[in-house]
Amino acid sequence: MAGHSVEEIHAAKKKFLIVFAIIAALTVITMLAHVVHLPYPWNWVVGLAIAVVKAALVAAVFMHMVGEKALINRTMLFTVIFCIGLMLLTVLSFFDHIPKLF
Amino acid sequence: MEIPYTVSARPDTGLWNAKIGIWLFLASEVMLFGGLFSAFIFLKLGAVADPSIKWGGDLNWQLGFVNTMVLIGSSVTVIMAWAELKLRNFKKFQMYMALTIGASFLFLIIKGFEYYAKFTHGIFPKTSTFYSIYFTMTGLHALHVIGGAIVLGYFWLAGRELYKRNPEHLANRVEVGGLFWHFVDLVWIFLFPIFYLLSSYPLTPAAH
Secondary structure (H helix, E strand, O other): OOOOOHHHHHHHHHHHHHHHHHHHHHHHHHHHHHHOOOOOOHHHHHHHHHHHHHHHHHHHHHOOOOOOOHHHHHHHHHHHHHHHHHHHHHHHHHHOOHHHHO | OOOOOOOOOOOOOOOOHHHHHHHHHHHHHHHHHHHHHHHHHHHHHHHHHOOOOOOOOOOOHHHHHHHHHHHHHHHHHHHHHHHHHHOOOHHHHHHHHHHHHHHHHHHHHHHHHHHHHHHHOOOOHHHOHHHHHHHHHHHHHHHHHHHHHHHHHHHHHOHHHHHHHOHHHHHHHHHHHHHHHHHHHHHHHHHHHHHHHHOOOOOOOOOO
16 A cells, blocks of 8 residues: 555545445345356356456455556456466367367 | 665655555465465366366355355454554554454354364365365465464564554555455455355356
């Protein structure tokens, strides 16, 4: 966290509690979506989309990535890109489009 | 010997050393869990394609929901502990840290209860493809919770001495421990819906 004045810390504390309330509410929404049995593919889309939003809030606010040094943000951005690439390669290998090219 | 750049920033990186260290460690952790999530996708797709593969899996989502709330709650208490340290309110720091450690124990007790219930019903990692990846990923996550609780527990127990010596250094150490703790929470944010809510649903339209 870049700024550390007393006023900034007090403001940050309020922000932490608001973000906690939002994440808790999103968790309840995830449960409700499960209970109503959304049809395919919306069960996966809604469940994972809410998880991504919650994770982004944790990273941005609790882990101070908003306002963090570019060195850290760039390092993590590249890591996440490689991580998503790894998962996409797994999916692509399963559906195996290469034989269709020949 | 004095360890350099524990409080002040290094001129070349603009960061104190432990901060860049924990972020590089977390980057490696992202790839570790990313690999395991890829394994989950691979196994789930494989189970859909081959009906002879036993997927299986029936978890108590109510307990998973409670554990999610516990871990999210501990994420906010650990950052409040750091904020109180920044404000030089040592007693409040100790209170929030105690709440965080208490939440970590509660999480592990609930997880242990879940594991115990499975084992007593004859369900083990070898039972099905689902349970093999479930026990692997949640087990590794639980080890992270234990590791984080040990580190935060040290700051709680030895905090007074560290605070007297250099309060800003302690705040930085708590920030680093907190970053790890938030990452543990972040991983669970994905584990919970995937294993407890979605794993029984097909992953491809053909199988639906």
